[in-house]
Amino acid sequence: MTVPPPDGSRDRRIEDPSNLWLIHPTGRLLLPWAIRRGVSANAVSVAGLALGAAAALSYAQFDRPFFELLGLVLSIGWLIADGLDGMVARATGTSSALGRMLDGLCDHGVFALIYVSLAFTVGTVEGWVLATAAGIAHAVQSSLYEGERTRFHRRIKGVARMAVPTAAGNALVRFYDWFAGVPDRMAGAFERDLAGSADPVALGRRYGDAAVPPMRLLSLETANMRVLAIFVACLMGDPRLFWWFEIVPLTFVAIAGLAWHRRVERTFRNHISPAATEASAAQYLVKEQGQ
Template sequence: MDVGPTVTGKPRELQGFLNRTVYHPAAKRLARALVPTPVTPNMVSVFGALMVIAAGILYARVGTTAAILAGFAIHLLWHVVDGADGDLARLTGRASANGEVVDGLCDYGGHVALYVLLGSVLDDAFGAAAWLIVIGAGLSRVAQSIFAESSRRSYQWWAYGVPWLQHDRSAPKGVGGALGRAYLAVSGVLTGATSRINALVASAEFDQAERQRIARLAREVGPSFLLLPGMLGANPRTIILGLSMLAGSPLWFFLVEISLFNLLLVMGVARQHAQCRRLVDLIGRGRY
């Protein structure tokens, strides 16, 4: 289905201001520079995880103003590297479900280490009780991130025909496959409303005109559908964490994740149900 970008980049409505103006253009340039080298997309993913851990060490174990600023800068640069692995995979024909899982493992693994490092700072101040806050914030982030990413990937499938993990019949086995299935299980709970659209898209697989019509309708509701998921992405968190550390403690960052971001998650799930009902209605009107 030729309805928009499926290989070389994300459409405008899927990119926040920083992604559109800074991170994604820089990621594409980095990926192109890496194409003639032996560096693989998985290597880039691992390097990204190491960057997040390095930021955590500077934040938590060094802790000077200069170290916090350096950690903030590294964490911001991580967004470029985080996009470059996928761009490199597409440019070199290495895109796969296995690479998607590796990317996710590196992302989550690096941030688990970051949260543990930040938790050690709170432990010094509040004792063992601090870990209840850290674990609560970490689990909140997992749910929020899965909702945000699954919503974006579902929209890309509807509007531009870009498949993702749930469409790959050769999904990896072993630990990676188990984690991928766990991810999809949580995604199914949080974004269950999208299943009706997925079914309509699947039913139009061999009807090009109908598939194009569904894609057009999906793009019409896209800006509204993507608003709250976009607010739950990684970009705001990196900035809030940096500001929290400059204010003297990661506590403020964790409290924002537990309170404000979970409120946005609840609102996002409810809003998504309403928007999916609207899209189902719009699709149904054109069939009769």
């Protein structure tokens, strides 16, 4: 049986099964080896990017079964490296802004390479259009999912988020900040209630139990699911099936999951008295653990 990471950063109830039984356990097995040999977290991230690039080259020959399977194996290797770099950084106390940026670039870079590789192989205008649309959908879906997952993990510890900052900068930046902040504004009412609760930890625990089902639905937005979907589409001889899967079903999952999550929040709000709601609005402050 797997256990959550020591730092409590993930709740296993909403984790993808492949993370629980394969990706994370393998990373933990490799962690002591990486530390003993002085392998840095950034080096692991770059190695993951190399594995992902090799997977992209393999999928470029998706009409050959051997390369389809090789692409899957290399993609799994990248997922393991993607988890291992964070483990190394936490274990060695070397987390940094550069490392987080590099990790993010490697993650997005792997999928970009795979999409471009498959589009080149398909070799049609339709293929490029679908690949581009799928890439945009992927970016939006992943951003929404990561935001909901971060929100869930913070709340179950009884920690409320500070108010959404006012957008600043030029018109384009303000529009981007406004658009990116839509989910936070939609979730703001529950954040105020959590901040003003007499026992935020208990409220967070009850919220977590109720929010597990929508978060499990949203876990279909993980990179793991996309890796499997790419392999299946190539196995069926048509990468366009993956792009359509990205554009239609995964977009529906993102919308349905967010709506379900907001409905869970409203359920809690309906059981809070008006007086408590007014008090929570007055106390809507940042709450950090230990303070």
